[in-house]
Amino acid sequence: MGSVKGEPQTPLRDRMRYRFDRTLARSTGTLMGWLVITCLAVVVPVSLLLVWTDPGSPRSLSGRLSAAWRISAETLRLGAATGTPLRMVLSAVLGLVALLCVSTLVGVITTGLADRMAELSRGRSTVLERGHVLVLGWSDQVTTVVGELIAAQAPRRPRAIVLLADRDKAVMEEALAARVGPAARGRIVCRSGPPSDPDVLALVSPRSASTVVVLPSAGPAADAEVLRILLALRAVLRGNTDGPPVLAAVRDDRYRAPARLAAGPLGTVLEADTVTARLIAQCVGRPGLSLVLRDLLDFAGDEFHLADATAFQDGPFGETLLYHPNSCVVGLLTPDGRTLLNPAAETLVLPGSRLIVLAHDDDSTRVEDCRHLVDVSAIAAARPEPAGPSRLLMLGWNSRAPLVLEQLRSTARPGSVVDVVADNAVPGPREPEPERPARQDVRFRSLPLSRPEVLLDLDLDPYDGVIVLGPDQVDGRDHPDDWTLVTLLAVRLLEQRTGRETRVVTELVDDRNRPLAPVNSGSDVIVSGMLVGLLMAQIAQNRHLAPVFEELFAANGNSVCLRPAYAYIREDAEATFADVVAAAQRRGECAIGYRRQDLARTGSDDHGIKLNPPKAERRVWNAADQIVVIATDRPPPPSNIGEPQDSATTGN
Structure with missing residues (x-):
């Protein structure tokens, strides 16, 4: 191939294609002209060939040309009239007009349908639903x-x-x-x-x-x-x-x-970050709580319903607990619209009140006396529960971290400590109000946690639990859970080194990463977006229950707790769930389920959690089992301890 001034010459095929493309790009008329030329270049020669090779075609030249014209006109739908040249021209004009009209009509219809489909695909049409x-x-x-x-x-x-x-x-x-x-x-x-x-x-x-x-x-x-x-x-x-x-x-x-x-x-407004922070703080001292709340909030099993309370009118609330064989009573909705969660047993059920129950559906709230199922000899004697100060380690920082610390402060035992370790300088958490003295000493330290060797150098032995908070989604990270998963791997490796399991509470953004989180059976993985979504779906279905969930996630007041079974039923005793309900009632609590630790450690689908079991269910209760109750977890009065310091004792 030749060259000009040292440059290779463009092939003829490429140059012709370039000129053809430029011609097509000029206008619609040019495109139509090329289409006419292409059609004539194919139709006319083929028509002539068909006539000249047909033994039955006319012998004269004019006859053969007329036959070729007729074939070409029929092919192009231009009319097939023969005769004088004027007649043939008029026939062609009529054919062209007809072709133009039909093609225009087809184009208009096609364009209209395409525009309508495009409009529908853009989602801009009116919705005429009702009750949606x-x-x-x-x-x-x-x-x-x-x-x-x-x-x-x-x-x-x-x-x-x-x-x-x-x-x-x-x-x-x-x-x-x-x-x-x-x-x-x-x-x-x-x-x-x-x-x-x-x-x-x-x-x-x-x-x-x-x-x-x-x-x-x-x-x-x-x-x-x-x-x-x-x-x-x-x-x-x-x-x-x-x-x-x-x-x-x-x-x-x-x-x-x-x-x-x-x-x-008629509006209800939730604070998404506050709800997440409260759950993280609650899970610190209640391993397995996130699994219980997930089961409680979704619609796959049992959820809260409102039941008729006419049978208990003017009677004490405590009597309602053992009159529902297939549901668990947890509160009252008063006639004036107030929600009483786990009220005192002597609270009167006023006319017009409704019961708040945990049930599979509305048909499961029937009333039936279950007191005959209670065996008083199986109920354990009251014993004090250990309640000393705690020491926690918080790894990472995000917009919810100050809220988590605030929730921990309000429920911490006097003398408790939280050590906060983050990559960069941590903005100060919200200070407690003067009338609410701090119960907890908060100390900060800055370390490059993005480096695995720094994570592996942490000393977890002094801590009762670890809180892992990932970065915010607005920080420009497409996968904010990546750092969280790496941190959990480091904590898991530290557990293997020391042979001691550490209770971990971690927050994830994407629920698809929850099965990937390397944590032990005593840890909680909280997917903040899913939690808020479940809560919003519950309230959307029944907005009268909004105060119930608001109290359950509040820092103080009634909340979902997991308590050792030996505080309710004698160890290794065979008892019904009605016995558990009666024992919880003596403690001023409402029992709604239990968790079997033997199934929790085997990785079963339900993690050993069973909410709203039948009152007649009988089983042997061992010391490792836990009872799920709605109760008030009140910390002792605050002591005089200092405000948050800028030092830390985290790491070696």
């Missing part, structure tokens, strides 16, 4: 909320769930299909657009919805966006107080008050 659940926004809780709402409606014809978020409709549908499966996709309607735009929000019929759920995103302006969505909803509803109940979540508690105002009188 409307979910606004997209976050890591969305698949959990939608999946649980579908599971809650499984026994009956499910209501439609309408999702509006500023994301591509196809992407949303694909993400939800992976979570709920193809069978439930028919009741999920996705629409794309900013929920904070009143015009877009009006497309999903919020006025006719049964419940509106507003999800917080993971961005730095997530709470401000929640406020804008609530204000847009208020504008669409035009401030009417008869609109649907609204459930929203914010991450910063400073936004909770304005969000409540924007949500209206």
Whole structure:
């Protein structure tokens, strides 16, 4: 191949293709011209060949040309009239006009259908559902909320769930299909657009919805966006107080008050980070609590219901506990709407009150006397429980760390210590109020925890437990759980070196990483997004239970606890669960289940947890078993210990 000025010459094929592409790019008319030339270049020669090779074709030249014209015209649908040249031209004109009209009509129809399909795929059409659940926004809780709402409606014809978020409709549908499966996709309607735009929000019929759920995103302006969505909803509803109940979540508690105002009188606003921080703090002294709460919050098994209390009217609350063979009574909903969780046994059941019960469904709340199942001789005598100070190690820091420390301070025993180790300088946690003296000494130290050798140099022997907090999602990390998993591996290796298991409470962002977490059976793995999603789904189904969950996750008051079985039933005694309920009632508690440690260590699917067992269930209770109760865990009065220091005793 030749060259010009040292450069290789472009092949003729490439140059012709380049010129052809440039010609096509000029205009639509040029493209149509090339199509006509191409068609004629193929049709005319082939038509002539067909005529000249046909033995029955005319002998004269004019006859053969007329025959070739007729074949070409029929092929191109231009009309096949023969005769004078004028007649043939007019026939061709009519054929071209007909072809133009038909092709234009086909093009218009095709374009219209394509535009309509594109509009539908963009998710901008109006939703005409009634009684649907409307979910606004997209976050890591969305698949959990939608999946649980579908599971809650499984026994009956499910209501439609309408999702509006500023994301591509196809992407949303694909993400939800992976979570709920193809069978439930028919009741999920996705629409794309900013929920904070009143015009877009009006497309999903919020006025006719049964419940509106507003999800917080993971961005730095997530709470401000929640406020804008609530204000847009208020504008669409035009401030009417008869609109649907609204459930929203914010991450910063400073936004909770304005969000409540924007949500209206039927609004409920959760603090997502506070709920997560409270659970982390509760799990520190209650191994296995995260598994119990996960089982309690999802709709796969038993959940809280409201039951009729007419049979117990004007009687004490304590009598209701042993009159439900297949459900566990935990509280009262008074006629004025107040929620009493684990009230005193002598509390009167007023007319119009309803019982708060843990049951599989509404049909499992029947009333039947179970007192004959109680064997008083099997109930253990009261014994004091050890309650000394604790020493904890916190590895890592994020936006929820100050809230965790605040929760630990409010429930810690006097003399307790928390050592905080983080990569960088830690911003100071929230200081306790002057009227609430600190119960806990908090000490800080900065170490490069991203280096595995630093993690392996930590001394865990002095600590009763370890809290591992991963980085925030807004820190620019695509996989914030990576560091957490590496830290857990280091802690596991330290356990193997010392031969001593350490109780670990860790927070993960992605639930898919939970099976990967290398922790022992006495540790808790908390997936913050899933926890908040489960809680929102429960409240969306029954907003009257919102105060119940609020108290369960509060720093003080009644909460879910795991207590040793020997505090309720004599060791190795055979007893019914009715005996456990009676023993818990003597202690001012409501028993709702138990955990078998022999199954917890074998890695069974339910981790040995059984909530709401039948009162007649009989088994042998050993010292390692635990009873799940709703009780008040009150710490002793605070002592005078110093405020947080800047020193630390973590590491070697």
